[in-house]
Amino acid sequence: MTEPINPTAVMDYLKPRMGARFKTWVEICTHCGMCADTCHYYLANDKDPKMIPAYKVRFLKEILKRKGRVDKDFLQQVYNTVYYECNVCRRCSLYCPFGIDIAFLISTTRGLLTSLGIAPEGLRKAVENYKEFGNQMAVTDEDWIETLQWCEEETAEELVGLKIPIDKKGAKIMYTVNAREPKFYPQDIMEVAKIFHVAGEDWTFPSQKGWDDTNLAMFINDVPSARMVVENTFKRAEELGVQQVAITE
Ligand code: SF4
Numbered sequence: 001m002t003e004p005i006n007p008t009a010v011m012d013y014l015k016p017r018m019g020a021r022f023k024t025w026v027e028i029c030t031h032c033g034m035c036a037d038t039c040h041y042y043l044a045n046d047k048d049p050k051m052i053p054a055y056k057v058r059f060l061k062e063i064l065k066r067k068g069r070v071d072k073d074f075l076q077q078v079y080n081t082v083y084y085e086c087n088v089c090r091r092c093s094l095y096c097p098f099g100i101d102i103a104f105l106i107s108t109t110r111g112l113l114t115s116l117g118i119a120p121e122g123l124r125k126a127v128e129n130y131k132e133f134g135n136q137m138a139v140t141d142e143d144w145i146e147t148l149q150w151c152e153e154e155t156a157e158e159l160v161g162l163k164i165p166i167d168k169k170g171a172k173i174m175y176t177v178n179a180r181e182p183k184f185y186p187q188d189i190m191e192v193a194k195i196f197h198v199a200g201e202d203w204t205f206p207s208q209k210g211w212d213d214t215n216l217a218m219f220i221n222d223v224p225s226a227r228m229v230v231e232n233t234f235k236r237a238e239e240l241g242v243q244q245v246a247i248t249e
């Protein structure tokens with residue numbers, strides 16, 4: 001027998017999110033099909049009717065109809081649709097004549113699954129890493145600083161006088177990266193340092209969390225974690241007193 005899910009937990013997640021717009025969007029779809037051609041999954045799958053954006057919301061409607069009384073097998077089908085048949089690009093939402101925000105409904109369904117402990121392993125791990133290390137790739141503070149230092153040394157051999165400023169107070173630009181750069185692609189850091197140097201820009205990297213601008217929590221609709229990522233970057237920018245934050249993602 002498939003594992004049951006606590007219906008109270010399901011409805012506790014959904015109820016606070018079911019404002020007037022949410023309820024309207026769930027109820028007013030006329031199945032006109034105008035959103036179909038806007039979806040790249042639909043087009044890339046020989047116009048498979050199962051890929052029509054409005055159809056992908058059927059699970060959320062079913063969950064509401066059953067008042068959260070669903071099981072793990074059912075949620076696995078939901079998972080397959082909201083992660084592998086939609087990337088929440090929001091194109092369909094812009095084309096629906098009634099303004100039904102399908103992407104919002106799909107994203108809310110992702111958030112529901114996350115709240116029940118169901119999310120893609122890679123994304124979940126990245127969020128855990130962020131919480132523990134301040135970046136999604138689990139780069140330690142020491143490794144981050146060391147990487148910037150040797151990137152500076154190597155690049156300065158090519159461009160004499162080049163600096164990679166760290167925690168420069170009052171710099172014009174605070175530059176942030178995808179944590180994959182120090183981990184796997186430090187050459188990207190070196191290339192950007194060259195551009196800033198040649199352009200004569202006043203820039204800096206933060207040494208503390210806030211330098212990884214990837215927000216993978218957003219993809220699983222883990223709002224508190226997604227907020228934390230943005231707040232960390234904002235906090236660093238305020239501390240350093242910069243005028244701008246450059247985000248590469
Ligand atoms: S979501 Fe909008 S465009 Fe798509 S079928 Fe429903 S009413 Fe039509």
Ligand code: SF4
Nearest residue numbers: 039086087089090092
């Ligand atoms: S939000 Fe999802 S369903 Fe809508 S067009 Fe994008 S991929 Fe397709």
